[in-house]
Amino acid sequence: MGFEAMWDALAAVGRDRASGGYRRFAWSDADMACREWFAGAACERGMALVEDGNGNAFAWWGDLDAGNAVLTGSHLDSVPDGGAYDGPLGVVSAFAAVDALRERGVEPRRAVGIASFADEEGARFGIACAGSRLLTGSLAADRARGLRDRDGVTLAEVLRGRQRNPDRLGPTPRLLDRLGCFVELHVEQGRGLVEHGAPVGVASAIWPHGRWRFDFRGEANHAGTTPMRDRRDPMLTYAMTALAANKQARLADARATFGRLDVAPNGTNAIPSRVQAWLDARAPDEATVKALVDQVTRQAEERAGRDGTDLTVTMESVTPAVAFDGSLRDRVARVLGGVPVLSTGAGHDAGVLQAAGIPTTMLFVRNPTGVSHAPDEYAEPSDCAAGVTALALLLQELVT
């Protein structure tokens, strides 16, 4: 199957009719269907399918034991109502690039692997890049086993339900020791390439970023009979905090988002007892992220004092800044001819592998609107083709 046929087969999986977006959460039925799709694409090409203990799937062309292998790929899971490109474009392009190398008779001297990393978005268990973090050891297996989804089910239980053994979670030295480099192709999640007028670019660095859970607690009571002065309403403390986060991010030239909320009891005629809200914060440097979160927390605590509510802030994950491998980037520039170099506020498995010491680079494909994590995410077919061409050229450079 060529690019388009692969794309069309995958496009049907896990799509919500009402929103038009994707709901491919880790180990859900939709995610299992994506795994089946990946297995089929590997099988069709005679590539060896290997899954590590973390649910990361790999399709291999050539002998991994020869060492210094070249890995490419991305992920197939999605955020809630995500777009079609974030993740899948990198996996589909990887298969298409392997097809291109084979068509032109390239005989790689090093194995070429295509990765589909598990739970990159963290939409179900709250930890982004869980699969690559487990593979590299930056997420401890014990912690991962106890992670719970919104229904309270642990990752260990979910894995057992999918015939996976949670005792196998953790680093895979045999694989890591044999990897020479990793290349992730990804749809751009901003308009940098639109501004540069280029279909393909290369990443310089990933901004430091993290997730903090704000637990606002008050007192549930009747919305009709409780005088305003007697209330301890955590919704008010949350509302001020959301506005403060927006303002502080603008002042610091950073990014702050409250996009996920859980309200209890969530009844129209009840003052909430509890509002849980997740702050996503990012900036070009770590000091700015820290100062931003500290300032928002201070303002939230001050407001909680006035509302008679209280507040706990829990850091759920923090990823330091990652600078991608310089010499690999130079090779990309040489092979592709001066492409734009971009930094990004988005986390990726590429960042996790680079942080673990594996020379890594990323190729971005132009996104005409910059929209991502939403159904309108898009890339022109001609730009997708340019991405495949660039990836194939780079892989050929790396394996011959």
Added chain:
Amino acid sequence: MGFEAMWDALAAVGRDRASGGYRRFAWSDADMACREWFAGAACERGMALVEDGNGNAFAWWGDLDAGNAVLTGSHLDSVPDGGAYDGPLGVVSAFAAVDALRERGVEPRRAVGIASFADEEGARFGIACAGSRLLTGSLAADRARGLRDRDGVTLAEVLRGRQRNPDRLGPTPRLLDRLGCFVELHVEQGRGLVEHGAPVGVASAIWPHGRWRFDFRGEANHAGTTPMRDRRDPMLTYAMTALAANKQARLADARATFGRLDVAPNGTNAIPSRVQAWLDARAPDEATVKALVDQVTRQAEERAGRDGTDLTVTMESVTPAVAFDGSLRDRVARVLGGVPVLSTGAGHDAGVLQAAGIPTTMLFVRNPTGVSHAPDEYAEPSDCAAGVTALALLLQELVT
């Protein structure tokens, strides 16, 4: 079974272990178990169990066709994580009061009925007092059949699943024509009786109140890569609106609450595309409610203009002020000796029946903390006993 045994049997039904609160939503398994409990209590007393086409259950002592019947009771459903008393106290006290009358050999000249009204809280289908509104005709059967719960299932479908015929929804003239009056006993949802130092009081009026759905729409996008200035984040518009509602309610001596939210896609790393929020607004008079909602809507629209979001406000239900029957209240005062007279911001089936022209009164039982619609809702056993005594005295006065 006496009061305590009835109370204990009911207390186990539909209770959430984690929160300690009740989740007895209309036509849920918990609600069906409450219906079974009611049937058992009626059967044990040789009272005739009748259910109207709206799911309202009635237990009758005496012949309804004699006319001018005295109805008492309340409801058994709950808000999410509601307390044990709101509703059930009125139903259990009604059975205990009938027992008291029988023990003292009272022979009623008019039928005495105990009502358990369906879906008083509106927690599932969004319309409070749906059962009594359907009975009296103030909620149209066609509209009710199409109401959807949070899973998108219509009331008509839910009714069929419980072997009820949705075509039977609507007014029940045979019952309404034979009702002489209605008496609802209810736990107080404030601290009026604490301030009066009295275990039991009587209602003067219910404040006008209503529910408005605010639909804030923006553009979903990536939380990490979308610059603050490029966002159209409906969460910000909502947050300002929640703070504005609180401030305007304080200024107007009214009550305004945003207690229920639905965020889409509700992902940590996605700017929301949509925030749905429900405003509950109440005040002593209708002009104040209207001015409050208008002012909050204006402020929300102004902010939406700045956030690049947009907004629709939909009135879901509005209940005008209800003044309870004056001569019935005078009889209560005569029978019980000067009890405190209180107005309330809470809606009740009693308000619906009074608005339909049935002379109605309410007895309140003291609530030491005023907390309601929350697991901590409470009444002392001695105050509950005082409530039963008062209700029995009043029923005796009304039926002999």
